[in-house]
Every structure is written in C-alpha cells, then in structure tokens.
Amino acid sequence: MPLNLVKIMNKTKNTLTLFIQRFLLLVVIYQLIRVGFYLYNQSFFPEISSNVFIGGLIFDLSVLGYINILFAVFHLIPGKFQTNKMYQNSLFISFFLVNGIFICLNFIDYEYFRFVGRRSSFSMITAEGMTNEIGGLIASYFVDYWKIPLFITLTFIIFWLGLKQIKYRNVKTSSNFVSTTSLLFTVILLFTAGRGIDRKPLRIVDASEYGPIGTSALVLNTPFTVMKTLSKKNNLKEVHFFDDKQAERIFNPIQSFSYENSNKKNVVLLILESFGRENIQRGQTSFLDSLIQKSYFFENGFANGKLSIDAVPSTLSSVPSLMNKSFISSCYAVNNVYGLPKILKDNGYNTSFFHGAFNGSQNFDQYADVAGFDRYYGKNEYKGPESFDGKWGVFDEDFLQFFAKELTTFKQPFFTTLFTISSHAPFTIPEKYKGKFPKGSTEIHESIAYADYALKRFFESAEKKPWFNNTIFVITSDHTSSTGEEPKYKNNVGKFRIPIMFFVPCDETMIATNEKNFQQIDILPSLVDYLQLNTKLVSYGKSYKSNQDFVVNYLDNIYNLEMGDYYLAFDGTKTIGLYNWKKDPLLKENIIEKEPETKEKMERFIKAYIQSFNHRVSKNQLTVR
Known part of the structure; x- marks a missing residue:
C-alpha cells in the first residue's frame, strides 16, 4: 500500500471516515474478485466491454449497501462508547467476519459457473437435494479445485491487512447532531445503493443491460444472486403480451394424438451425465459413436437446462427449465403433470426410475x-x-448391469428411466480402470470414456435379454459438461448442445440423421407419436415427425430460441440479439437490423411461449382438463 495512503488512513479520524474507508476497501476487493473471475473463465467471455465493469460496480454497491447498513449504524450511532477500545475491536472483527463470508461466496462460482453458465442461487449454496452427497463432495472439491481455497485465503489476508491499515482504535466522535445527521444520510445512501435508483429495485435480470449477451455472470456477484433467491417463492409472474386466443394461435401446448393401432414397444430412457455434444465423436465415446450410426440421431440436439435436475422434468414431462430456480426444487414441483410415466401407465406399461446415487x-x-x-x-x-x-x-458399470437384470424381471411392456452418475464431478472411476481409458484434454474426458464403456457393457447384456428386440432406447445427456475446448460450445447456443438419439433394434426406418432442432422436451411427444398412443396432453415440445423446428431454453435471465438456422436472445421484454447460428456459430454478427421479419416472427413466438408457460405453471395447469 503506498506510504501516503497509509498515512492518510492512519490519521485519527471520526467514525464516518472510518466507515467510508472500510466500505471503499470492500468495493475495491469486489472489483478485484470480478477481474479474477474474468481471468479464470476468460474463454467463456470472448467479448466484453467497459460497461460490464460499470454494471459490476452497481451490483457490488447494491449488495454491499444491504450487507453493511447495520455496520453503518454501529459505526455512526452517537455515544461515548465509540471511543471504547473493546467496542472498536469487536466492530473490527465482526465487520471482517461478516463481509468475509460474503466475499467467500464469490469464489464458489469461479468453478461452478463453468458447469451451469450463471451465478449461484440460494438453493445451490445450500446444496438443496444433495444432503447425503455434500460431505464427500466438499472434501473432494477442495482437493480437485485447490486453487479456489487458495484464492479465498489470499483474499482474506489482503482484506485483513487492508483493514489493519485503517487505524480504528483512536477514533474521535462528533457532536450528537453531526453524528445523527451522518448516520441518517449514510443509511439512506446505502439503502439507495442496495435498492438501485430505477423505478423498480435492482434485479438479477438487469445485469443483461450492461454488456454483450452471455456476460451477465461477469456483471453480477454471487452474494447478490444468493440474496435475491433467498425466498422460497419463485416469483414466476404471468405476462400478457397477447390476449389469450391470439397467444394460443401462435403457440398452443395442448397436443392430441390419435391412431388406429398402437406400437407398444418397451421404452428405455437413458440420461447420461454431462455427455455434452462436444464430447461425442472425438475419441472418448467409441461405443456411442458406433451406436449413432445405427440410430435415429438428432444432429442438432439441445438440452432445456444446465443442471441435472432440469433434465428430469424436461425429458419425462416435457416441461422446460424457464425459471431461475429448477422446476424440481421449486414450489411448482408438486404440480399435476401428465408425463411419460402416467401416459404409459395408462397404456398398460410397468414404470420405474433408476439412479445410482444416494436415495433422495x-x-x-x-x-x-x-x-x-x-x-x-x-x-x-x-x-x-x-x-x-x-x-x-x-459406479455406472455395476449399476447398469443391475439395471439390465432388473428389467428382465419386469412385465412387458415396461417404461424405465436410468440416470448415470460416474461422469459427474469429481469424475471418479474404479481403480481397476485407471489408465485404461484415454485421458483426453480436460478432467471430465476419462470419466466420459468410462461411462461410455459402462454403456457398452449394458448393451452387451441387454441384447441377450428377451425384451431387447421389442424396445426403443432413447439416449440423451442431462446437460453439457463444464469445460469445452471449442469456442462454439461456450456461447448461449453451444452451452446447450447435447446428443439425442433413438435406437430401435429391428426397425430400419429409425436409422437416419435428423438435421432439425430437437430438444429434451421433444422426447415425450416423439415417443407418444412413435408408439402410436391415443392421448391428449400438455407439451412444450413437439414430435420428431412435426414440421416445427424450434428449441427453447433459458440461461442467466435470457430466453434462448433456436428456430431453423436462427438464434434469438430475448430478455423477457425485448430482443437483444439475432444470429444465424449455423453460419455464424461463434455469434459474432448481430443481425437484428438486417432481418427484421425474422426477428418479428421469432419474438412473437417466444412471447407466446413464455406467456403460456408462466400461466400454466403458476396456475397448475400442466394437464388437459
């Protein structure tokens, strides 16, 4: 720290000056953490601007304002006790500890951002739904991601030393009038900073105003997003872009299927952990690559969320993840849904769900x-x-073998879902296979290769079973992996690219490559269509036989719509980007002005889609009445 600055900070000061110096130190530290976050994840932010850091300052002031209002009171409330050394020591320690905890939250997202593409929420910080696993995972994460604890320790040291440079034991007090006036003025300023100066309080979604698409996580800080998601309420508000009839003409989720004869094959849905599109056909997944050649493969497959818990309602119930909180962990999780288990049970199927992790x-x-x-x-x-x-x-290999044996005991036709686990961080594989699979270039690749081998062993066992030839296998990933080498997998299109395929033994009509955009929520209506089941349902996807060609997902308060060759980014009120993602996979050229008709068509669709989703989810209308 420069000598002149030290001298200034060490001068005997009044309590207002003491608080201001401490507060400004926090502002500097938050900005340094943001710079560190950018450098740590630089490949995910190919384009930034100075507005990103201006916006970041606004969000830092917001969270610091709320956190430190009480400390402003403790610093500025009039009284002789302010000169008491024990009081000032206690204030120093509590200021360090409380703000240190919030500083620590920022570092969680240095790594976690790579997995989910956004800042953490309260439910993530509290490991909601992962009570049994969290103990072992924390220990392994400290080993695997040792840089994060190191960064936290270094920042704490800097914070401590910075505070120690601000002399606080010999403060002087002002008159009661001056102290009270300073207190009221400071609290008003902090509250204003916390709320924001616009008509509405500062929201997570406002971060999209301060930089290119995909930079909101850089603008935000984790304490802000955690505080904004503390409430159990999900705040899924109804919107009215159109009147109800007009909205239904643009997009109607109610779909009817009617056939003279059914095609009741068994259905095995395999959801592979973190098998992003970037991991396929690059040498890690030799079995899956060979299976693609025998399957109905969707070249442009997309996930509808970035978390494992997003994939389950998407694939099973055709409900996309269009909220900041995952559907499963939201208050809407107990909504009535008419998904694959109930549809197939109504058609005589035995149903089961397999997941090799801890129950719960x-x-x-x-x-x-x-x-x-x-x-x-x-x-x-x-x-x-x-x-x-x-x-x-x-481990996947053993659980998949158990899975194959159990299926043989089920009465046909059956519908079953299995979710793999071994290619999830910390990417543990059995000791006997260490060195057997290619390491690849990122930490996940070896476990991907092991999971692919486990899948091969499953199919080797399954093809010997009496039910095999009368089964349709649906294979997809839950989401993309946390790291990808190719830039095209790091933007709001590539972050959702996953493999999806239908493998149907003895059905040559189901060997093809489909170039249309296809998503997890399309699996339900596609299976109903393939199995030729007579039903009526609410689905936010479409059948693989449909002429429609859209994909919808949501990330960091941006609605992403792929329609044909185009990608549109919508912030909930307006379009902020339009790209031809097939010609421009890096999303370099925003063509809003060049193609206004395409923008208008896609914007109308996404507005009607959001209007329908928000209404039906919030009103518990995900079934046909």
Whole structure:
C-alpha cells in the first residue's frame, strides 16, 4: 500500500471516515474478485466491454449497501462508547467476519459457473437435494479445485491487512447532531445503493443491460444472486403480451394424438451425465459413436437446462427449465403433470426410475413419485458387487448391469428411466480402470470414456435379454459438461448442445440423421407419436415427425430460441440479439437490423411461449382438463 495512503488512513479520524474507508476497501476487493473471475473463465467471455465493469460496480454497491447498513449504524450511532477500545475491536472483527463470508461466496462460482453458465442461487449454496452427497463432495472439491481455497485465503489476508491499515482504535466522535445527521444520510445512501435508483429495485435480470449477451455472470456477484433467491417463492409472474386466443394461435401446448393401432414397444430412457455434444465423436465415446450410426440421431440436439435436475422434468414431462430456480426444487414441483410415466401407465406399461446415487439425491425420488413412476431404484435398492464411488453412489458399470437384470424381471411392456452418475464431478472411476481409458484434454474426458464403456457393457447384456428386440432406447445427456475446448460450445447456443438419439433394434426406418432442432422436451411427444398412443396432453415440445423446428431454453435471465438456422436472445421484454447460428456459430454478427421479419416472427413466438408457460405453471395447469 503506498506510504501516503497509509498515512492518510492512519490519521485519527471520526467514525464516518472510518466507515467510508472500510466500505471503499470492500468495493475495491469486489472489483478485484470480478477481474479474477474474468481471468479464470476468460474463454467463456470472448467479448466484453467497459460497461460490464460499470454494471459490476452497481451490483457490488447494491449488495454491499444491504450487507453493511447495520455496520453503518454501529459505526455512526452517537455515544461515548465509540471511543471504547473493546467496542472498536469487536466492530473490527465482526465487520471482517461478516463481509468475509460474503466475499467467500464469490469464489464458489469461479468453478461452478463453468458447469451451469450463471451465478449461484440460494438453493445451490445450500446444496438443496444433495444432503447425503455434500460431505464427500466438499472434501473432494477442495482437493480437485485447490486453487479456489487458495484464492479465498489470499483474499482474506489482503482484506485483513487492508483493514489493519485503517487505524480504528483512536477514533474521535462528533457532536450528537453531526453524528445523527451522518448516520441518517449514510443509511439512506446505502439503502439507495442496495435498492438501485430505477423505478423498480435492482434485479438479477438487469445485469443483461450492461454488456454483450452471455456476460451477465461477469456483471453480477454471487452474494447478490444468493440474496435475491433467498425466498422460497419463485416469483414466476404471468405476462400478457397477447390476449389469450391470439397467444394460443401462435403457440398452443395442448397436443392430441390419435391412431388406429398402437406400437407398444418397451421404452428405455437413458440420461447420461454431462455427455455434452462436444464430447461425442472425438475419441472418448467409441461405443456411442458406433451406436449413432445405427440410430435415429438428432444432429442438432439441445438440452432445456444446465443442471441435472432440469433434465428430469424436461425429458419425462416435457416441461422446460424457464425459471431461475429448477422446476424440481421449486414450489411448482408438486404440480399435476401428465408425463411419460402416467401416459404409459395408462397404456398398460410397468414404470420405474433408476439412479445410482444416494436415495433422495437431487430430489429425483420425490419427482419420480409426482411424475407417476411405480418404483424408484437408488443406491439403497442396488444389489451387486461392492461398488461405491466414495462420493455419489454406485459406479455406472455395476449399476447398469443391475439395471439390465432388473428389467428382465419386469412385465412387458415396461417404461424405465436410468440416470448415470460416474461422469459427474469429481469424475471418479474404479481403480481397476485407471489408465485404461484415454485421458483426453480436460478432467471430465476419462470419466466420459468410462461411462461410455459402462454403456457398452449394458448393451452387451441387454441384447441377450428377451425384451431387447421389442424396445426403443432413447439416449440423451442431462446437460453439457463444464469445460469445452471449442469456442462454439461456450456461447448461449453451444452451452446447450447435447446428443439425442433413438435406437430401435429391428426397425430400419429409425436409422437416419435428423438435421432439425430437437430438444429434451421433444422426447415425450416423439415417443407418444412413435408408439402410436391415443392421448391428449400438455407439451412444450413437439414430435420428431412435426414440421416445427424450434428449441427453447433459458440461461442467466435470457430466453434462448433456436428456430431453423436462427438464434434469438430475448430478455423477457425485448430482443437483444439475432444470429444465424449455423453460419455464424461463434455469434459474432448481430443481425437484428438486417432481418427484421425474422426477428418479428421469432419474438412473437417466444412471447407466446413464455406467456403460456408462466400461466400454466403458476396456475397448475400442466394437464388437459
């Protein structure tokens, strides 16, 4: 610290000057943490502007204003006790500890941002739905991501030393009038900073105003997003872009299916952990690559969320993740849904859900019950050789073998879903396979190769079973992985690219590559269409036989719409970007002005889509009445 600045800070000062100096030190530290966040994740932000850091300052002042209002009172309330050394020591320690905790939150997202593409919420910080796993995971994360604890420690040291440079034991007090006036003025300023100066209080969504698309996480800070999501209420507000009839003409989620004959094959839905599109056909997934050649493969497959718990309602119930809180962990999780388990059960199917992690993990068992599955199989129900990975649950190979054996005991036709776990951080594989699979270029690649091998072993077992040839296998990923080498997988289009395929033994009509945009929520209507089931349902997706060509997902308060070759970014009120993502995969050229008709068409669609979703979810109308 420069000598002159030290001298200034060490002068005997009044309590207002003391608080201002401490507060400004916090502002500097938050900005330095933002710079560190940018440098740590620089490849995810190919384009930034000075507005990003101006906006960042506004959000830093907001959260620091709220956190430190009480400290302003403790610093400025009139009284002789202000000169008491014990009081000032206590104020110093409490100021350091409370603000230190919030500073620490920022570093969580240095790594977690790579997985989810946004800042953390309160439910993530509290590990909602992951009670059993969190102990083992925290220990492994400290080992695997050792840089984060190091950054936290260094920042705490800087913060402590900075505070120590601000002399506080010999403060002087002003008159009661001056102190009271200073107190009231400071509290008003802090509250104003916390709320924001616009007509509405500062919101997470406002971060999109301060930089290019995809930079909101850089503008925000984690304490702000955690505080804004403290409430259990999800605040999914109804919007009225159009009158109801007009909105339904643009997009209507009610779909009817009618056939003379059914095609009741067994259905096996496999959701592969973190198998992003960037991991396919690059040498890590030799089995899946070979299976693609025998399948109906969607070249332009997309996830509808960035978390594992987003994938389950998307694939099973055709409900996309269009909120800042995952549907499963929201207050809408118990809404009535007419998803695949209930639809297929109504058509005589036996239904089951398998997940090799601890029972209760990510609330999958709860949602499986709400969705209508007959049975749930977690780590507790596993029967086989000892196979605990030490963190999540049963290794994929052994759990998939258990899965194959259990299916043979089920009455046909059956519908079952299995969610793999081994390619989830910390990417543990069995000791006997260490060195067997290619390491690849990022930490996830070896576990991806192991999970691919486990899948191969499953199909080797399954093809010997009597039910195999009468089964449609749906294979997808829950979301993309946290790291990708290619820039095109780091923007708001690439962050959702996943493999999706239908493998149907003995059906040559289901060997093809489909170039249309296809998403997880399209799986439900596609299966209903393929199996030729007579039903009426609410679905936010469309069948693979449909002429429609859209994908919708949501990230960091931006609604993403792919329609044909175009990608539109909508912030909830207006379009902020339009790109031809197939010609311009890096999203370099914003063509809003060049193609106003395309922008108008896509904006009308996304508005009607959001209007329908918000209304039906908030009013518990996800079934046909």
